Amino acid sequence: EQLVQSGVEVKQPGESLRISCTGSGYNFNHQWIAWVRQKPGKGLEWMGIIYPSDSDTIYSPSFQGQVTISADKSVGTAYLQWSSLEASDTAMYYCARRTGKRSLLGVHYFFDLWGQGTLVTVSS
Amino acid sequence: DIQLTQSPPFLSASVGDSVTITCRASQGISNSVAWYQQKPGKAPHLLIYSAFTLQSGVPSRFSGSGSGTEFTLTINSLRSEDFATYYCQQLYSSVQTFGQGTKLEIK
Numbered sequence: 239e240q241l242v243q244s245g246v247e248v249k250q251p252g253e254s255l256r257i258s259c260t261g262s263g264y265n266f267n268h269q270w271i272a273w274v275r276q277k278p279g280k281g282l283e284w285m286g287i288i289y290p291s292d293s294d295t296i297y298s299p300s301f302q303g304q305v306t307i308s309a310d311k312s313v314g315t316a317y318l319q320w321s322s323l324e325a326s327d328t329a330m331y332y333c334a335r336r337t338g339k340r341s342l343l344g345v346h347y348f349f350d351l352w353g354q355g356t357l358v359t360v361s362s
Numbered sequence: 363d364i365q366l367t368q369s370p371p372f373l374s375a376s377v378g379d380s381v382t383i384t385c386r387a388s389q390g391i392s393n394s395v396a397w398y399q400q401k402p403g404k405a406p407h408l409l410i411y412s413a414f415t416l417q418s419g420v421p422s423r424f425s426g427s428g429s430g431t432e433f434t435l436t437i438n439s440l441r442s443e444d445f446a447t448y449y450c451q452q453l454y455s456s457v458q459t460f461g462q463g464t465k466l467e468i469k
Contacts, residue, residue, distance in 0.1 A: 272458070274406075281463040282398075282406065282449055296456050299363065332405055336453075339411075347453040348396040348411035355405055 239263035241271075241333050241353035248359045249323050256319035257356045259333030264351075266314040267291040270336040272349065273307060273318045277329045287336065288316055323360045330355045364388055364452050368461035374469045379440050383464045385433045385450035393429045394454035400463075401446045409448075410435065442468070 244258045259271060272287040286297040290309035297307070309316045316333060335351040365388040375381050385395065393413035398406035408417045410426040413433055423438045437444055445468050450461040 274460075282400075282451075282460040284451075284458050284460060287458070298457050298459075334406075336458075341412075343393075343412075346412035346415070347394065347458075348408055348417075349398070349406070349451070350408050350411075350417065352405035352407075 239351055241335060241351055243331075243333060243353040243356045246357045246359075248361070250362055251322075251324055251360055253323050253360075254319070254321050255323055255358065256317050257331060257358065258315050258317050259353050260313070260315045261335070262314065264335075267311045271309070271316040272334045272336055273305075273316075274332045274334055275301075275329045276332065276355075282332075285318070285331075290314070290316060323358075325360050325362075327358060328360050330357050332356075363457050363459055364391060364455050366450055366452055366459055366461035368448075368450055368464050371462065371464060373464055373466045375440055375466065376469045377440055377442055380436065380438045381440065381466065382437075383435045383448055383450075383466075385428075385435070385461050387431045387433075387452055387454075390430045391452045391454035394452055395426070395428065395433045396451045396453060397424075397426055397435045398449045398451065399444075399446045400449065406449060437466075440466075 267290045273285040275283040285301045286307045288295045290311045306319045333353040334349040337350045338345045367386045395413045397410040400406040414426045447465045
């Protein structure tokens, strides 16, 4: 089981960008995939999550309208895209699989599989 | 959004010590907390979920506890490979926020 992300990106402010996260070794379309931002030297920020099978998507209010999360279930890939990058978008971006485990107490969720990260640098 | 406050932000300890990291939620979140370890240049790694359940393959020196609004991660008998940054995450709401992180450094 693995999530493989696209490679390093160096862009200029105002450019558009789409990065990808491709799953293998499990049923990619039927588990939620989240995107997590980590700015240099900073903590983890939950951006949003998508269910590839029907593209149901939930965004953090902090990122709603700033990015678009999508998925192509035919190729087992999730995407994160920007229409106009800013210098403040410079960060490492991770995708992660959300798994749920049932117990007598209910369903317990966690992020148990992570991509290797995509470093995005936005600079003029 | 549910806010998570981790403390302390930095922790200095020696090999063999035991340490505890606290994560407080801005509202009750049952036991819907996971803990992750992140080493420099690497993706986070799941340690514990549902507040206290150890992920498969994680050493038993890691343990978690708590429910409601206060949670703890304890690491007993620290080993050199444990020096890293630790994050809690709440998976109670649809927006599943992380704490700010605790960096565990060698004294």
